[in-house]
Amino acid sequence: MAVSITPLSENIGVEVTGVDFSQPLPAAELAEIKQALLDHLVMVVRDQSLDPKQLLAAVRLFGETMEQHLTDTLMDEHPEIAVLDSSKMPPDKQGRVIPFGARTWHTDHTNHERPPKYTALYAINLPASGGDTSFANMNFGYTALPQEEQASLLDLQTVNKIEDFGYIGEEARVKFGTLPVHPLIRTHPETGKKALYVHPGKLERIVGRDPDESQTFINDLLDRVITPENTYRHKWRLGDLLFCDNRAVLHRAHKDYDMAEGRVMHRVILRGDRPA
Numbered sequence: 001m002a003v004s005i006t007p008l009s010e011n012i013g014v015e016v017t018g019v020d021f022s023q024p025l026p027a028a029e030l031a032e033i034k035q036a037l038l039d040h041l042v043m044v045v046r047d048q049s050l051d052p053k054q055l056l057a058a059v060r061l062f063g064e065t066m067e068q069h070l071t072d073t074l075m076d077e078h079p080e081i082a083v084l085d086s087s088k089m090p091p092d093k094q095g096r097v098i099p100f101g102a103r104t105w106h107t108d109h110t111n112h113e114r115p116p117k118y119t120a121l122y123a124i125n126l127p128a129s130g131g132d133t134s135f136a137n138m139n140f141g142y143t144a145l146p147q148e149e150q151a152s153l154l155d156l157q158t159v160n161k162i163e164d165f166g167y168i169g170e171e172a173r174v175k176f177g178t179l180p181v182h183p184l185i186r187t188h189p190e191t192g193k194k195a196l197y198v199h200p201g202k203l204e205r206i207v208g209r210d211p212d213e214s215q216t217f218i219n220d221l222l223d224r225v226i227t228p229e230n231t232y233r234h235k236w237r238l239g240d241l242l243f244c245d246n247r248a249v250l251h252r253a254h255k256d257y258d259m260a261e262g263r264v265m266h267r268v269i270l271r272g273d274r275p276a
């Protein structure tokens, strides 16, 4: 089976076919797809058939798995895997039922001191239509801003809290609620490129500003940096294993389907550096 690597859009995303993660992968092929992921920031490997053990082995080719704080979603036998099932989504404190990852554009787990470099999502069950996920290239989002604005953002830092969702256990809330401070603009440790780095839902405040002012500032910024040119909307197929580089990408899930159908993703995250 020949490996084929094809861009999915002009500025973000690449599709890989001809790779079977249930089998040993030749070193040259692994190096090739690792580079494709670094170059394109989101990589979809099609047509995988992986049990949880095989999924973990595949994802670990790209790094070290780390703890997730959505404790009620974790697989009993493999707690490194979160089972994100739309049909089991509990209502939030306001009584709203919103699918995982569908509230705002965001990067994952910014409430951790060393947030994940990659999020891997494996499509287990999909609604008849919809359930898409969009991704935005924040290297481009940042460098497209006027020079003076780019410079003015460099000194800003965010304080990051854990969300108050019912599916996060009390112990995890304490352990992962330490309010780490991250730069708003981070430099990718492997590519050296700068990117906007923020999770509005986890934003406690920007250092030196009050919470409301901080939220308004970030929402306005996101409205301007996320554009059709730097965005790719992924239509899932069963067996897709998708990797997203959280250090340079914001993403959001779409609420465009009947959640009772059970859109199910297995999610694994890989430890990253302290953002700098």
Ligand SMILES: [Fe+2]
Pocket: 101, 106, 107, 108, 251
């Ligand atoms: Fe997410």
